[in-house]
Amino acid sequence: MALIDRKPSPASGDDGGMTYLQSMPRRVVTVYLPLAIFVIVLLFPFYWMTITAIKPNAEMTSYDTSSPFWVVHPTLQNIRYLLFETSYPGWLLNTTIISVAATVLSLIAAVLAAYAIERLRFSGSRQVGLAVFLAYLVPPSILFIPLSVMVFNLGLYDTPFALILTYPTFLVPFCTWLLMGYFRSIPFELEECALIDGASRWQVLTKIVLPLSVPGLISAGIFAFTLSWNEFIYALTFIQSSENKTVPVGVLTELVRSDVYEWGSLMAGALIGSLPVVILYSFFVEHYVSSMTGAVKE
Amino acid sequence: MAVTTADVQPRPSFLSRVAESRGLLSFGFMLPTVVLLLVFLTYPLGLGVWLGFTDARIGRPGVFIGLENYEYLWDDSVFWLSVFNTLLYTVSASILKFALGLWLALLLNENLPFKSFFRAVVLLPWVVPTVLSAIAFWWIYDSQFSILSWALMQMGLIDHNINFLGDPQNARASVIAANVWRGIPFVAITLLAGLQTIPQSLYEAATLDGAGRWQLFRYVTLPLLTPIIAITMTFSVLFTFTDFQLIYVLTRGGPVNATHLMATLSFQRGISGGQLGEGAAIAVAMIPFLLGAILFSYFGLQRRRWQQGGGD
Incomplete structure (x- = not known):
């Protein structure tokens, strides 16, 4: 009976859950402590990256004089070296151009395909939808050797187009799958009304479906941009000259010299290279989480 | 008319x-x-x-040589070592990612202050470029100036630096740890989405029937979460099995090939070594494993559907 008396009203039961059944000390041990450890472990590499990036070289290797977990004399020397004495700004520009181009290309193809599969419902659309999903499961690790042969024969080797044209192979299936879910959530009646009023399919797509699926387009765009920004194996294989490299490849192959590791500028390069996706993602984190879960639920 | x-x-x-x-x-x-x-x-x-099936090299289109590449690989101990490493890497990293990710998802599903902040922060390792976070791990695993070695020495747990990436067993454990670190957020956030679709009333009903915390998890949470677990882990297994970036940054397959995965071996032989045919054969050898993983999870899902009595 006591249990029922203390029960919260049904309205608040949704997020309050049954936590009232647990005592505070018990919650500290079973929830807050493990969660704190998770957060510390997951964030520590970022903290360490940042600290190293602003450490002077002398402090980097002398752990006896001061605690390595903190910086005594922060310096911008590593970042200055990175930005003015290496090709890093060029790599940032390359990565931005390639990621934006691949994202736009993939979004256009994905919107059209998702609309056709989900709403035009041509015969065999189910099978095509499944095939597009299976295409996402083909990993770059088994495609990079034949693709490098193709890229070379097409004369695209060592050009940005090699990456702009190959990134959509994993972006299009992903975006199509995500957008199919979004289009499904738009009531079909809206389209029927427009069709009865004499709109063409193209008008239905551009004037009704697309404006309603802006959140889906944003998340698909962010996903595609992040995936292209983070891509490594194609960029490593298809690009040779230093000035055409992307950030992940450039940092790893050009900043690491066999004799001396410039840990400070390496960490600065890793940090600055991560910032664009982190900033982008922090603006749209709610879209990101909900759409990722939405896409997986399919 | x-x-x-x-x-x-x-x-x-x-x-x-x-x-x-x-x-x-x-x-x-x-x-x-x-x-x-x-x-x-x-x-x-x-x-x-x-x-x-050819002996293509970089700059030379090959001719058909039948199964020669595969016969060569069959007798190649490094290839079999890479198969073993890949399976070890995939199985241990996936189990750890699943266990820790599910735990984190259950924690995040609790009624917490700053809920959305925690969710955003937890996703970070998954968002940043793998290569760049792997470089941070490279520095954390440094043989002389590793912060982990230093911290453990300060605590008096060890008396000399740990050779994280230079010793075969340590190197395997280190790359698995880095992979798990990167993979936990994906598993946790997708499972969290699954957890939120479970109606609260089921837990209340089970509690009234006298179920304890473990029984709630075992008989309510787990069965309802199985479909999404199957999908999430299929993706996780696929991406772990075909992983390349982390190994390439941290060890390049060393020491003495102890951390070579099939993908890194394929790159080393095919691109660095120029033996395109052999590299392609190693990549093709990955396909049966991938198909196996996909079919396994597909039929896993089918069984769930059948159990729930649903049609399509």
Whole structure:
């Protein structure tokens, strides 16, 4: 009976859950402590990256004089070296151009395909939808050797187009799958009304479906941009000259010299290279989480 | 009469006929995706299988040599070591990612202050480029100035630096740890989404029936979460099995090939070594494992559907 008396009203039961059944000390041990450890472990590499990036070289290797977990004399020397004495700004520009181009290309193809599969419902659309999903499961690790042969024969080797044209192979299936879910959530009646009023399919797509699926387009765009920004194996294989490299490849192959590791500028390069996706993602984190879960639920 | 009205009606233009016809319109809409995927995905996949049967090198189109590449690999102990490493890496990293990710998802599903902040922060390792976070791990695992060694020495747990990446067993454990670190957020956030679809009333009903915390988890949470666990882990296993970046940054397959995965070996032989045919054969050898993983989870899902009595 006591249990029922203390029960919260049904309205608040949704997020309050049954936590009232647990005592505070018990919650500290079973929830807050493990969660704190998770957060510390997951964030520590970022903290360490940042600290190293602003450490002077002398402090980097002398752990006896001061605690390595903190910086005594922060310096911008590593970042200055990175930005003015290496090709890093060029790599940032390359990565931005390639990621934006691949994202736009993939979004256009994905919107059209998702609309056709989900709403035009041509015969065999189910099978095509499944095939597009299976295409996402083909990993770059088994495609990079034949693709490098193709890229070379097409004369695209060592050009940005090699990456702009190959990134959509994993972006299009992903975006199509995500957008199919979004289009499904738009009531079909809206389209029927427009069709009865004499709109063409193209008008239905551009004037009704697309404006309603802006959140889906944003998340698909962010996903595609992040995936292209983070891509490594194609960029490593298809690009040779230093000035055409992307950030992940450039940092790893050009900043690491066999004799001396410039840990400070390496960490600065890793940090600055991560910032664009982190900033982008922090603006749209709610879209990101909900759409990722939405896409997986399919 | 019918004939005359048909004559009076203007002939629809070509474009409007395309727009009316569902088949032609669908074809036009599907065209960019189909062309892209056929040219840059399906064709290379076939080309890769073909290359596996040739002795192609960089700069020289090979000739058909039958199963020679595969016969060579069959007797190659490094190849079998890479298969073993890949399986070890995939199985141990996936189990850890699943256990820790599920735990984190359950924690995040609790009624917490700053809920959305925690969710955003937890996703970070998954968002940043793998290569760049792997470089941070490289520095954390440094043989002389590792912060982990230093901290453990300060606590008096060890008396000399740990050789994280130089010793075969340590190197395996280190790359697995880095992979788990990167993979936990994906598993946790997708499972969290699954957890939130479970109605609270089921837990209340089970509690009234006298279920304890473990029983709630075992008989309510786990069965309802199984479909999403199957999908999440299929993806996780696929991406772990074909991992390349982390190993390439941290060890390049060393020490003495102890951390070579099939993908890194394929790159080393095919691109660095120039033996395209052999590299392609190693990549093709990954396909049966991938198909196995996909079929396993697919039939896992089928069984769930059948158990729940649902149709399609």
